[in-house]
Amino acid sequence: MLPDWKKFTLRQKIGQMIIVRASGFLFDHERRYPTWEASNDKLFSWLNTLNIGGVILLGGSAAEITLRTRQLQKLSRVPLFIAADIEEGVGQRFSGATEFPPPMALGEIAKYDLETAIELTYNMGKIIGKEALSIGINWVLAPIVDINNNPNNPVINIRSFGETPEIVSQLAKAFIEGTKNYPILTTAKHFPGHGNTDNDSHIELPIINSDSKRLNNLELVPFREVINAKVDSIMSAHILINAWDKKNPATLSKKILTEQLRKNLNFEGLIITDALIMGGISKYFSPEEIAIKAIKAGANILLMPNNLNNTIETINDAVESGELEIEAIDQSLDKIWKAKNKIYNYRHDIDSVYTLSDQNTQKVVTNIIHKSIRTSSKLPLKTIVKNKKRNLIVVDNLLSISFLTQQSPGITIPKSLGYDLQIVESINLQNVLDDNRLTLLQIFMRGNPFRANAGLCDKSKASCLKLFSTSLPQGLIVYGSPYVLDWFIKINVTQNLPWIFSYGQTIESQEVACRKLFDLFDENSAQTSRFSDDIFV
Structure with a gap:
């Protein structure tokens, strides 16, 4: 049973709007990225005092993640979002679970047999949903709905389902439908489309010079389709769209997140930022600017802010000074609670025993490999x-x-x-x-x-x-x-x-x-x- 968020203090509400990076390994000395992944002492302190909304995990075996997620949930007063970038299967990040070929393999199949590609993608989504829940992950940061229409794209590439809006739309919807067999959240990324870039937003800020007509008729097509398919959340991209906002990357742009995504596309779910430590945004704005501008733009969840305590204090001060409206915080909490209720109303299902990487799942993997x-x-x-x-x-x-x-x-x-x-x-x-x-x-x-x-x-x-x-x-x-x-x-x-x-x-x-x-x-x-x-x- 979730507590009443309306009884939270302002800082407690803000904490729920933040997801931090944590290692999937149980012990500190095994952390692969200590710059980004908090030590256990710090992470446990955050859970106990800051009321953070969730964690994103990387590293460890599927068996270890099962222990890790249970550990973190027990330490948190409010049930956590536990997310992972598992676009290619739980085994992509956590050994022992199923790892699929990249999404573009399914797009290859779709070129000559769309029906089979849709069926395989549906099964892929179903398997990922099942295996994620079995180890305690409740938020799948997939599918990618970017159209890889630039062969030199270094970051999307074969993570995309393909090069056309038709194939990407059909397969992204099939993936989402597959996950609906289980109470798990999905994420379409990276809005409004990271496919036509030739640099990586993890390092630099990509600039898109497409006009509005092209954006609407190409990049936004899959997003419309997954919104109709009831995707739970959409992740923003750290890219500059000159046709819509010449000053602010999409993550920090009200013209893009509120005007385009909320109003024009009628998206009512959660808007989550891409990681705020990425160079495409952190090189150009201070952590304080990023936090305030992202919320003003319409983001509900801040993923991996650079300094957690400073971020919470910055947002708190902005609300108290009137720079940020409390309504923006409360609207985010309302959406967060709707998403958490979807997960935790089915807690008995999450506790069921599921199998990982069994014979049937391997048949799906083998079919995708052979057919692509x-x-x-x-x-x-x-x-x-x-x-x-x-x-x-x-x-x-x-x-x-x-x-x-x-x-x-x-x-x-x-x-x-x-x-x-x-x-x-x-x-x-x-x-x-x-x-x-x-x-x-x-x-x-x-x-x-x-x-x-x-x-x-x-x-x-x-x-x-x-x-x-x-x-x-x-x-x-x-x-x-x-x-x-x-x-x-x-x-x-x-x-x-x-x-x-x-x-x-x-x-x-x-x-x-x-x-x-x-x-x-x-x-x-x-x-x-x-x-x-x-x-x-």
């Missing part, structure tokens, strides 16, 4: 037994390759066929070109927050051109961004080459791609374990 994969007409790759061969794997960052271990299929399958492993960062690819071995080239590359680019940099492209000017490349597998594959096609090196493209980078995606490349499938291949004895030697 792209292949050349030159398959399979026939290995030459006596020749020396190398498995050249190219990654963005050697310190951030969780998808590759000694037992990953991208390593073990080629190894079983005589390929020696060589892993290199894309920026250093030129350092391994002086090698006369036949080469299987595997590239793991996709757009991601903080990456600053969406594909191969110019230096890496020059190295690839040099490699493909020789007769050494035998085959190519690209995992992640289709725009990387498009570049290889554009430079005409794939015409006579066996190649595979997979949106996913997980071990399941690697196994399917490598098996297809070398024609290692049999009649039972779809159900073959990734640890099959015939491959992993």
